[in-house]
Amino acid sequence: MTQTTLRVNEHGLVQHADLQHLITALHDKGYQVIGPTLQDSAVVYDEIDSIADLPAGWTDEQDGGTYRLKRRDDAALFGYTNSPQSWKKFLHPPRRRLWQAQREDAESDFVFMPENGTLPRYAFLGVRACELNAIAIQNTVFTKGPFIDPMFKALHDAAFIVAVNCIQAGGTCFCASMDSGPHVHSGFDLALTELIDADRHVFLVEVGSRRGAEIMEQVPFEPAQEHDLAAVRRIESAVADDMGRTMDTTDIKQFLYDNVNHPRWDDVANRCLTCSNCTIVCPTCFCTTVEDVTDLTGNQAERWQRWDSCFTLDFAYIHGGSVRALARDRYRQWMTHKLASWIDQFDSSGCVGCGRCITWCPVGIDITEEVHAMRESDTTSAEISTLNMV
Amino acid sequence: MTTVESIESVLERHPFFKDIEPRLVHQMAEHASLSSFETGQMIFRQGEAANQFYIISKGQVALEVFAPQQGAIPLMTLSDGDVLGWSWLFEPYIWHLDARAMVETQTITLDGAGLRAECDHNHELGYHLMKHSVEIVVQRLQAALMQVIDVYGLKKQ
Amino acid sequence: MTATVAHSPTRNLPNPMLPNPYRVQRVRKETQDTFTLELEPANGQSDFHFAAGQFNMLYIFGVGEVPISISGDPGKPRKLVHTTRAVGVVTSAMQQLKRDDMVGVRGPFGNDWPVVEAQGKDVVIVAGGLGLAPVRPALYHVLNHREKYDNVVLLYGTRTPNDILYRREVEKWRARLDVDVHVTVDRAIHPWRGNVGVVTRLIPKSPFDHLNAVAMICGPEVMIRFTVLELERRGVLPDNIFISMERNMKCATGFCGHCQWGPNFVCKDGPVFRYSEIKPFFGQRGL
Numbered sequence: 001m002t003q004t005t006l007r008v009n010e011h012g013l014v015q016h017a018d019l020q021h022l023i024t025a026l027h028d029k030g031y032q033v034i035g036p037t038l039q040d041s042a043v044v045y046d047e048i049d050s051i052a053d054l055p056a057g058w059t060d061e062q063d064g065g066t067y068r069l070k071r072r073d074d075a076a077l078f079g080y081t082n083s084p085q086s087w088k089k090f091l092h093p094p095r096r097r098l099w100q101a102q103r104e105d106a107e108s109d110f111v112f113m114p115e116n117g118t119l120p121r122y123a124f125l126g127v128r129a130c131e132l133n134a135i136a137i138q139n140t141v142f143t144k145g146p147f148i149d150p151m152f153k154a155l156h157d158a159a160f161i162v163a164v165n166c167i168q169a170g171g172t173c174f175c176a177s178m179d180s181g182p183h184v185h186s187g188f189d190l191a192l193t194e195l196i197d198a199d200r201h202v203f204l205v206e207v208g209s210r211r212g213a214e215i216m217e218q219v220p221f222e223p224a225q226e227h228d229l230a231a232v233r234r235i236e237s238a239v240a241d242d243m244g245r246t247m248d249t250t251d252i253k254q255f256l257y258d259n260v261n262h263p264r265w266d267d268v269a270n271r272c273l274t275c276s277n278c279t280i281v282c283p284t285c286f287c288t289t290v291e292d293v294t295d296l297t298g299n300q301a302e303r304w305q306r307w308d309s310c311f312t313l314d315f316a317y318i319h320g321g322s323v324r325a326l327a328r329d330r331y332r333q334w335m336t337h338k339l340a341s342w343i344d345q346f347d348s349s350g351c352v353g354c355g356r357c358i359t360w361c362p363v364g365i366d367i368t369e370e371v372h373a374m375r376e377s378d379t380t381s382a383e384i385s386t387l388n389m390v
Numbered sequence: 391m392t393t394v395e396s397i398e399s400v401l402e403r404h405p406f407f408k409d410i411e412p413r414l415v416h417q418m419a420e421h422a423s424l425s426s427f428e429t430g431q432m433i434f435r436q437g438e439a440a441n442q443f444y445i446i447s448k449g450q451v452a453l454e455v456f457a458p459q460q461g462a463i464p465l466m467t468l469s470d471g472d473v474l475g476w477s478w479l480f481e482p483y484i485w486h487l488d489a490r491a492m493v494e495t496q497t498i499t500l501d502g503a504g505l506r507a508e509c510d511h512n513h514e515l516g517y518h519l520m521k522h523s524v525e526i527v528v529q530r531l532q533a534a535l536m537q538v539i540d541v542y543g544l545k546k547q
Numbered sequence: 548m549t550a551t552v553a554h555s556p557t558r559n560l561p562n563p564m565l566p567n568p569y570r571v572q573r574v575r576k577e578t579q580d581t582f583t584l585e586l587e588p589a590n591g592q593s594d595f596h597f598a599a600g601q602f603n604m605l606y607i608f609g610v611g612e613v614p615i616s617i618s619g620d621p622g623k624p625r626k627l628v629h630t631t632r633a634v635g636v637v638t639s640a641m642q643q644l645k646r647d648d649m650v651g652v653r654g655p656f657g658n659d660w661p662v663v664e665a666q667g668k669d670v671v672i673v674a675g676g677l678g679l680a681p682v683r684p685a686l687y688h689v690l691n692h693r694e695k696y697d698n699v700v701l702l703y704g705t706r707t708p709n710d711i712l713y714r715r716e717v718e719k720w721r722a723r724l725d726v727d728v729h730v731t732v733d734r735a736i737h738p739w740r741g742n743v744g745v746v747t748r749l750i751p752k753s754p755f756d757h758l759n760a761v762a763m764i765c766g767p768e769v770m771i772r773f774t775v776l777e778l779e780r781r782g783v784l785p786d787n788i789f790i791s792m793e794r795n796m797k798c799a800t801g802f803c804g805h806c807q808w809g810p811n812f813v814c815k816d817g818p819v820f821r822y823s824e825i826k827p828f829f830g831q832r833g834l
Contacts, residue, residue: 098564101608101651109589109649110608114565146815147563147800260831287804290797294609301609305564308803315805316795319634323794329833337807344810452735452743464735467743471752492740532773536745537733541770542676542706 005217006207012221013228014192016201019077020051022162022190023125025218031123031160034090036083041069043080045087048125055080062171062244062355064364075201078126078194081170082354086131086283090122091155092138094307098290101301110301119151123160127188129181130173130352132163134283136187140346141286160211163188167196167235171244172355174368178249180352182239190215193232204228245355245368248375249339252349255378256340260332262379268370269328271363276309278357278365279334284342284350287315310334335367397422397498404445406473406526410518417508417515421501427491433474434485440477441503446470449495454488466533467492476523478502563800566606566651569627571644577630578710581677582642583618586627589649594624598659599684600791600819604799605629606651607644611637614796616681616818617655622691627652630680630712656799657818660685661789665761669698671753671783673774675746675766676705679712681791681818682765686720693725698760700727700753704746704770708732708739727754746770747777757782763819765791772830775822785823792817792825809834 006012014022026033035048038055048054054077061068062081072079096115103110127135139156142149163184166173175181184191189212193204204224207213279285289308294301308315311330316323324330342350351367358366398419401407407415425444427433433444433451444451451474452464465487468474477485479502509516568589575583584605588595599621606612613635619628633642644650662685670689674682689696701720705711711730721728729749731742742749746766762783764774771790778788794806794813806813809828811820828834 099562099566103608110568112566112568112651114562142802145801147802149564149800149802150562257827260828260834286802288797289803289805290612292606292609292611298609303564303612308797308805310804310807318793318795324833326833332833333807341807341810345812450742461737464739464743466748467731467741469742469752533745533748536747536769536773539769540706540733541745541767541773542678542704542710542733543767 006205006213006221008207008209008213010207011224011229012205012207012216013224014203014205014219014221016077016203018220019203021219022215023048023050025215026123026125026160028218029123029160029215030121032120033123033125034087035125036078036080038069042067043069043083044085045083045090045124045126051077054078054126059168060170062173062359064172064358064366065361066171066364067359074196076167076194076196078164078192079167081166081168081173082128082131082356084281084356084360086134086281086354086356087124087127088134088138088283088285090124091135091159092142092152092286096151096305098303098305100303103299105299115151119154119158121158121160122155123162125162125164127161127163127184128166128354129163129184130175130178130354131283132161132184132187133180133352134354135161137284137346137348137350137352138286140348141284144346160215161188161190161208163191163208165191165193165232165236166239167194169239169242169244170355170359172358172366173243173353174245174247174355175353176240176243177245177247177368178349178351178353180349183236188212193235195228195231202228204232245353245358245366247353247368247371249349252371253340253343255375256336259374259379260336262374262377264370264374264377265328265332267373268331268365269326271365272311272327272331273363274311274313274327274330275362276311277360277362279309279311280307281356281360282338283352283354283356284338285309289315310337335370338367339371397424400445400447400498404471406445406522407518408522410515414512414515414518418500418505421504421508423499423501425497425499427495427497429491429493431491433489433491433495433497436485436488438485440475440483440485441501442499443473443475443478443502444497444499446472446474447496447498449497450492451495452490452492454490456488462488462490465537466530473526475502476527478506479519479523563653564798566604566612566653569650569652571646571648571650572626573646574642574644577712580634581630581632581712583628583630584641584644584650585619586629586650586652587625595627595655596624597621597655597684599662599688600659600681601655601657602681602799602818603627603629603652603654603656604796605637605641606653607637607640608649608651610640612651612653612797613637614656614799614814616791618680618683620687620691621684622687630677632677653799656814658816660688660763660791660819661761661821662688665689665763666692666695668696668787669700669755669760670696671700671702671755671760671762671778673702673746673750673762673764673766673778674704675770675774676710677712678764678766678770678791679703679717682763683713685763690720690726698727698755699725700755701729702746702749702753703728703730704749704766705730705732707734707736708741709736729753745773747773750774750777750781758784760787762788763791764789768793768830775829785826786821788822789819790822790825790829791819 037053100113142152166182188208191206338350454462569586570589573585602616618630633639797803801815
């Protein structure tokens with residue numbers, strides 16, 4: 001007997017040939033669909049029109065400082081691990097104007113003009129578990145504190161999320177250690193698991209929201225059988241067991257707080273170029289700075305926000321100099337923030353184990369290896385408060 | 391004699407004489423006298439023999455350096471309860487700074503030369519005096535270092 | 548194709564990044580390089596309510612924005628008062644402002660001095676240099692409600708007598724019988740006849756009960772560090788010592804990440820911190 005609708009938490013099976021209906025349905029609902037596609041020898045997230053834009057039959061090879069596309073021996077659409085850049089660039093854009101101000105001439109008053117333009121409604125196709133967690137983490141940063149970033153909130157709340165479960169782990173992945181993957185559990189509208197073998201190429205769809213259920217009304221599907229769900233569970237546990245990296249997160253907050261003067265910080269500082277690649281590719285890094293600009297008349301002013309990085313010297317500048325003058329200070333700030341102080345600030349780790357900072361570090365610094373090396377020689381210094389006194 | 395008695399009781403309570411047994415404090419009180427200085431009066435001058443030290447009972451004293459073009463430059467001010475002078479305890483027993491009463495000032499003046507001689511055969515007394523003197527030197531040094539680094543220079547907006 | 552549907556729900560939310568227009572009522576030179584701005588809203592009269600210790604982001608057209616603590620009287624919300632030093636591009640432009648010029652104001656941001664917690668206790672305010680500006684609202688508050696506090700002590704240190712902020716006001720406070728005001732300078736200049744030496748030297752002799760005092764410290768970090776040491780030596784508990792911290796700030800709302808200090812965002816968790824809570828990493832280099 002054919003089922004025509006799916007409710008939240010229900011599963012359906014969509015044939016490869018019918019997946020285009022999903023994209024069409026999203027377009028019809030007014031979404032701008034963003035998905036994985038091949039560009040510049042990488043899988044990137046960009047606007048897509050059809051299933052044909054997806055990187056069918058491609059995967060990637062990732063390691064410290066290494067990323068390379070490779071052919072798969074099947075035609076999987078989501079057979080890569082993750083894209084160099086995350087969905088961050090859509091919800092928290094690298095550059096955006098905050099407001100404008102205008103005056104007649106240098107003597108006259110000025111007025112502020114807020115950004116009231118329309119914002120795109122995104123549908124993200126192919127959000128991995130780690131990325132889903134990263135989006136939730138940034139949502140906490142921008143909307144759960146004393147202030148709300150109205151633009152992030154608008155983009156985030158409007159975004160339709162089609163999550164995709166990983167069918168393989170990448171060389172720098174460690175989401176299993178961070179408890180943020182590889183399987184998606186919540187926070188999506190629809191979740192797909194790609195099931196591909198000699199006999200079939202199908203997608204098991206789980207409905208995560210009423211919005212998702214509505215879209216599924218436009219997509220042909222068959223009921224999912226118990227053996228389909230079992231196949232998904234097998235994939236999940238196989239991927240979890242195959243992580244390229246691991247990290248021991250036991251009591252990691254206090255561990256890092258206690259090891260503020262560990263010699264390993266000097267060691268990593270000798271390798272770190274403070275290039276800020278890791279912060280750019282990190283899906284949770286949220287820091288920004290602002291630029292005030294004027295046009296040539298000097299009567300039209302704008303304020304722009306752009307991504308910033310705690311690896312720059314200017315980042316912690318206060319009159320007289322930078323608070324974090326050494327590479328050691330800056331690497332320590334980044335890693336301690338990710339893994340320790342984030343927990344105090346936002347009740348979760350700031351790391352989702354996606355491995356991008358490892359893959360895209362030009363010198364292959366590996367956050368999991370740094371934690372491991374420190375644990376090997378714990379220098380717990382409980383009393384540090386008066387170290388610098390005369 | 392009431393003066394010695396009152397001096398002794400002041401000395402007993404003063405942190406400089408903490409841990410020194412009453413017998414010795416009594417001994418020191420015998421080397422002590424009360425002094426008072428008019429506003430502007432020099433208590434000691436740079437280059438003079440340093441044979442005494444002072445516990446300021448009331449008043450304010452400036453430690454100064456004199457520069458020909460700039461006149462007297464006050465480096466630090468001392469007031470009630472402060473101990474003035476340590477050059478009496480260290481060779482060559484010469485004052486390195488000028489001390490001037492900024493207001494009418496009363497002190498207990500202790501005979502440093504006499505105590506010095508006493509310390510030479512009473513090492514326990516010498517130890518306690520040296521220990522407390524060094525404490526004062528350390529405090530002044532720390533304060534002086536902070537003056538040198540211009541501690542208020544870099545301030546928030 | 549770009550399927551963009553009209554969608555601007557941002558309109559319903561207050562935008563913490565958008566400044567409000569204010570007008571300069573008065574610019575007053577304080578010392579050689581410091582000045583005070585008095586501002587009022589450009590769009591009609593409305594009071595600016597703030598708590599002692601909070602700060603604003605002040606914007607100069609086309610130049611930029613800087614965090615500046617509010618240094619006026621929280622009991623007089625008509626007037627928005629800021630004192631700062633011309634040290635960078637923005638504050639230098641600020642120094643050129645004249646009456647009726649416009650500035651942008653966002654705020655107030657941050658937490659406040661523990662003026663409520665200090666009720667019934669001795670209040671010891673230790674300020675260094677321009678650090679008197681951020682703590683002046685606390686002193687105003689305490690003096691406005693003088694009967695609620697025991698001894699009130701202000702210890703203030705500056706480089707030279709010419710660097711004393713709000714000089715006439717400090718002299719007025721010093722003349723009061725219900726406040727102990729002690730000022731000290733690093734370098735005396737004729738005709739200075741007061742204390743010479745760093746501000747920490749005033750602590751051992753100040754008239755307060757160390758077991759029943761709340762201390763509020765504002766000044767450069769090094770000064771704070773030595774002041775805390777001296778207060779602890781005097782027996783004041785770390786729970787009762789409060790300091791005001793400075794870090795780079797761009798947004799003041801906890802979004803930009805610049806002002807992080809250990810687990811804290813100075814803009815929203817501070818700028819005032821209870822010493823016992825930050826003691827483990829206070830003074831730690833490069834944090």
